[in-house]
Amino acid sequence: MFKTLDDIGSGKRVLVRLDLNSPVEDGIVKDNRRFARHARTVRELVEAGHRVVVMAHQGRPGRDSFVSLDQHADLLAEYVETPVAFVDDICGEAAIDAIRSLDAGEVLLLENVRMCDDELPEKPPEEHADSEFVRTLAPEFDCYVDDAYSAAHRSHASLVGFPLVLPSYAGRVMQAEYEANTSIANREFDGPVTMVLGGAKATDVIDVMSALDDEIDHYLLGGIVGELFLRAAGYDVGYDVGDGELYDHQWENNEARIRDLLAERGNRILLPVDLAYETDDGERAEIPVEGVEKTQPLLDVGSQTVERYADVIEESAAVFVKGALGVFEDERFADGTVGLLEAIATTDCFSVIGGGDTSRAIELYGLDEEYFSHVSIAGGAYVRALTGQSLPAVEVMAQDDC
Ligand SMILES: Nc1ncnc2c1ncn2[C@@H]1O[C@H](COP(=O)(O)OP(=O)(O)OP(=O)(O)O)[C@@H](O)[C@H]1O
Ligand SMILES: O=C(O)[C@H](O)COP(=O)(O)O
Structure with a gap:
């Protein structure tokens, strides 16, 4: 599909795009699995004697999480186990000087690429390739490595511009994510394929269900x-309570599609048979639907729901997870997701766990x-892959003929 690190050789000037976009609390960047995952790619490039320059983004302009990458450099260095220098510039004189003074096996992180005006407009690769940003940086490098699968649904300059002007390679994260997340479309499984769908974003889940049909034998539903779906099936479940705003607007936006899915595939959709709530004294209690x-x-x-779902999983050849079955961040309500x-x-089925929030339950x-x-570190890109949509940054890598 695309060339990988195995094809680069050694001693090159490599521009690598990672996705280090992280939660930020009170200005502090929180460590998370993206650092450890991408470190593998960076370490491999360092060990091959390349000069490694990293591009990444953090947050979106206007949000509190839109901060400098200086803290990311330290976090990445811990996992790569080699110093990561930082320059608070992207393609100006300071950045070019820092890039040119790198030695073999050294790593430099550039400032948040979203601070560059050329980065963010959603534009076709050809237009991005012609931007000042790409035209200034590209001549400093022999090749480009894209490891940022989780940002590959964005047609931004640092993701789609460089593959048109530099020989391009997929990093290890890109490779692993691509292979696992497209496996519903690209692999044959020797037995039933099951999807566990939950979480808070009804439209995402319904998009996934609508895009897939014969490929999936069982849908196991939970979360909001x-x-x-229980509301559509006639239970007094799925309504906003008090001043909550999680259910009713999602119901209004998705009612027709939920009803259609239940009517067409009801025999393949399993719904919870019991649910958990918090008692007046703060304990977990369960109740049949x-x-x-x-x-x-x-x-x-x-x-009871977990037991029923576990029986289906035991018989499955492949299981794909998107979204949590409950509020797992609270230990009292983690039983469904963790169960x-x-x-x-405990089975040996092929399994992919996705959804940025849900996969956090694994480490928690x-x-x-x-x-x-495979445990995906992607959110939006994972959903798009499950629904069979192509990702602009993956597509442009596959076309690379530099
Ligand atoms: N019954 C519930 N009530 C309220 N929140 C719930 C419930 N069940 C699950 N959640 C919440 O859903 C969240 C996960 O949903 P989300 O749709 O964001 O999943 P994801 O697919 O993992 O994330 P992303 O789309 O961001 O990658 C969790 O934080 C969890 O607390
Ligand atoms: O964290 C992510 O999901 C990716 O980095 C994409 O970030 P974005 O939604 O701000 O484009």
């Missing part, structure tokens, strides 16, 4: 999405990533 009242906030699927992940971990509850075939 599962509750909206038939007994729920509209005034009750529901925060997880119950244990499901444990059920997947100490599950070993090795038990899963």
Whole structure:
């Protein structure tokens, strides 16, 4: 599909695009699995004696998370186990000087690429390739490596401009994400394929369900999405309670599609049979869906649901997860999400765990990533891959004929 690090050789000047976009709290950049994952690619480039210049973004202009990458340099250095120099410039004189003074095996991180005016407009690769940003930086390098799969749904200059003017290669994260996330379309499985769909974004989940049909044998639903499907099935579930605003507007936007999916594929869609709520004294309690009242906030699927879903997983050849089954950030309401992940971990099915939030449950509850075939670090790009949409930055790499 595309060339990889195996094809680069050694001793080159390499421009590499990572996705180090991270949560930021009170100006502090939070460590997360993106650093560890991308470090593998950077370390491999360092060991091959390349001069490595890293581009990455953080946040979006106007948001609190739109900050400098100076902290990212230190975090990345910890995982690469080699110093990562930082320059607070992207393609000006300071950046060019820093790039030219790099020695073999050294790493330099440029400032947040979204601080460059040329970066952000969604434009075709040809226009980005002709931007001042790309035309200034490209001559400083022998090749470009794209490892930023999780940003590949954006047609931004640093992602789609360089492959048109430099020989381009996929980094290890790009390779692994691409292979796993497109496997519904590209692989044959020897048995049923199951999707576990939950979380808070109903439209994303319904898009995934609508895009796939015969490929999927079972859908196991939970989270807010599962509750909206229960509402469509006639239960008193999936309504905003008090001043909550999680359900009703999503229902209004998606009611027709939910009803159609239930009518057309009801035999393949499993809904929760019990749900969990918080009692007056702060404990977790469970209730069958038939007994729920509209005034009750529901925060997880119950244990009967997990058992039922685990039976389906045991018979599956492949399982794809998108979205959590409950509010797993609160330990009392993590049983559904963690129970499901444990059920997947104990089988030898092919498994892909995705959704930026959901995959956090794996580290939060100490599950070993090795038990899963692939744990994605992508959010929007993962959904697009599951729905069979092409990603501009992947497409342009595949076309590379420099
Ligand atoms: N019943 C519920 N009530 C409220 N929140 C819920 C419920 N079930 C799940 N959630 C929340 O859904 C969130 C995950 O949903 P989201 O749709 O963001 O998933 P994701 O696919 O992992 O993320 P992303 O799309 O950002 O990559 C979790 O933070 C969880 O707390
Ligand atoms: O964190 C992400 O999902 C990617 O880096 C994309 O970020 P964006 O949604 O701000 O483009």
